[in-house]
Amino acid sequence: MTSLAPSLFAGVVFGLALAAPPGPMNAIIAEESVVRGWVAGFKAGLGAMTADAIFFVLAALGVVAFVERFPTVRAVMVGTGGILMLYFAYGAARDVRSSFQPGSRDGREAETAAESSGSTGFRKAFVLALTNPYQILFWLTIGVGLLKPGTLDVLAETPYVGGELAGTLVVETGSPALVVGFFGGIFLWVTGFPAALVGAERRVDAFAPVVAGVSAVVLAGFGVLFLSQAAGGLL
DSSP: OOSHHHHHHHHHHHHHHHHSSOSHHHHHHHHHHHHHOHHHHHHHHHHHHHHHHHHHHHHHHTOTHHHHHOHHHHHHHHHHHHHHHHHHHHHHHHHHHHTSOOSOOOHHHHHHHHHHHHHHHHHHHHHHHHTOHHHHHHHHTHHHHHHSSEEEETGGGSTTTHHHHTTSSEEEESOHHHHHHHHHHHHHHHHHHHHHHHHHHHHOTTHHHHHHHHHHHHHHHHHHHHHHHHHHHHO
């Protein structure tokens, strides 16, 4: 595949495949979406996407490799991410109660709260993404590969099912269209995922507290995992 359109399409597929699997970023997006609305969920997604854009620039400059060469720095970052995830898990658990729809609320007050929480969601996802070892590892390996001329088996890198899809979509790397498509796929996810959650929440009253509870469990699980990895790297 050497033409513009296939590379662009492959990038979109790759971005969607990497953004969609369950994880701490989607837990934050889900919680913000069902508790505070689409705008808050979308801004949380933009926070994670902004971190990816920063990692992309750092990878292009060769700076990201610094983290891998200094295990202690990486362990501290992973530990910080673990602490943040546990803190956000506590916040998600508190949102389980508050996510039940109130009987009535002043429209101006609701709009102000949504704008404030949207800003908070962006910061939460952005800071968490910067300390997420999985995102750092991605940009140290596969992400750097997007910039270098060669080939990439796109679906082989998809979490959980990559082995079964290997060889299905192979594209040439080093193409700007592939990178544009990659971020386009992520943007589609952070736009559509919150919208789907908000739509479901409007149909099922109990949906918001359930999602907030699941988000709390996911974040707590990753928090404990990251802390254990950090302890292993420091000992």
